[in-house]
Amino acid sequence: MSEISPIDTSISRRPSRPLPRHHERYLYTYRLLAGATPLQFIISVEPESGRPRAGNYTFRLSFRANGIERPLAEPIIRKLKVDPRQLEFVVFVFPGKSSLPAGCLWSLRVWLRVNSIDHRLFGEDELWVGKDPDFNSIGDASFARLKNVDAKEQVYHAYVGKALVSFIVRWTKASNGTYKYSLEYEANGVGAILFEDLNLKLDGDPRTVTFLIYSVPTTSMPVGASHRLRVWLRSLVPLNASDPSTSYVLPFNDSYIYQRIWKSDAFKVGARLDFESLGSKMVMGFSSGSPVTITTNQPGMDSSPSPRSAYEDKSRAFDF
Incomplete structure (x- = not known):
């Protein structure tokens, strides 16, 4: 009778993969009515460690109106030793300087209030938004x-x-x-x-x-x-849809x-x-003929200017 070889019970183990790191951030939403325009401001609070513990936090501000959300201002970093899930903010707007079209220019302020102490986070003096401006x-x-x-x-x-x-x-x-x-x-x-x-x-x-x-x-x-x-x-x-008068609204x-x-x-x-x-003191240049073509083996370094950004630094007209 032939001998039965013992069963190999060893299990080949693959190196275990680290579990995905749990990262949290906290969104606070504030609503207000600027003129006849409903606005929302969303403040994102993101811990550097990914967890709600003492350390550096990145604050981001975005703005939402009529189903469109876009960033406002540059992100800022603050150190927190308080629970980031129980923060209080003071968010308000006030009319800006005279503008055309009228009623569209607002100044925005966002403050963080912790234990009765207020810290200003964001200020924007050129928030242009309005309903049916002239x-x-x-x-x-x-x-x-x-x-x-x-x-x-x-x-x-x-x-x-x-x-x-x-x-x-x-x-x-x-x-x-x-x-x-x-x-x-x-x-x-x-x-x-x-x-x-x-x-x-x-x-x-x-x-x-x-x-x-x-x-x-x-x-x-x-x-x-x-x-x-x-x-x-x-x-x-x-x-x-609940307003019966809307059934008579025309496209214009x-x-x-x-x-x-x-x-x-x-x-x-x-x-x-x-x-x-420009006047008689202006001296006009004249062409020297067709351009000279220069051929190189390698393209030169790109010295073209960077495209302009949609986000611009604004001078602050107010100190509060």
Whole structure:
């Protein structure tokens, strides 16, 4: 009778993988009514350690209106020795300086209150938002018209001075419900990126968010060479289904929430500019002929300027 070999009971063990680290952050939401516009402010409190213990915390502020959420201000870091899940904030807005359109400019303040001591976290003096502003009150404004919409971009045409300019808004999906927006302009074969880092979190289809783009001429030599450029996003206010009067609302009575997202006070584009008007002391250069072509084995270092950001540092007009 043949001998039966014993069963090998040893088990090959694979190296165990570390469990995913549990990381927490805490969201506080505050609501208010600015004029006729409902607003929400979301404060994110994120511990460096990932757990609610004493240490460094990153505070982030975002702003939400009519189903669109976007970041405000730069993140800041504070040390906490208190429970981050039981914080109290003081959030308020007050009207800014006189503005066009009227009733859209607000100053925002966010304070952290702990054990009766207040610490200011965020201050913003150029929060532009409003319901159905009167843009017709802006004298000499030239408004862009929406010409084309597809799955990933919108194209607007406008006359900036005498120059026909195309403004192209593009977006890519960054994560669930969040899109990264960019804006560039093109005029007769030449263009540039105006910004490319605007993050919007949307409740719906990004194609339903449209933009209001306009320019206003400023004093310049030659005339028509410099303009103020403003970019607002707009979103349709949904109708209240429980209100019987909404069944009679016509398309031209639609209501929108507008938010200003970018500006330039020196947009330099013109057409048929009269440089001779600079006067007799101006010395005009002349061309030396066709360009010289230089060929290298390796491309040179990229010295192109960085695209402009949608988020700009603002000077503080108030100390509180």
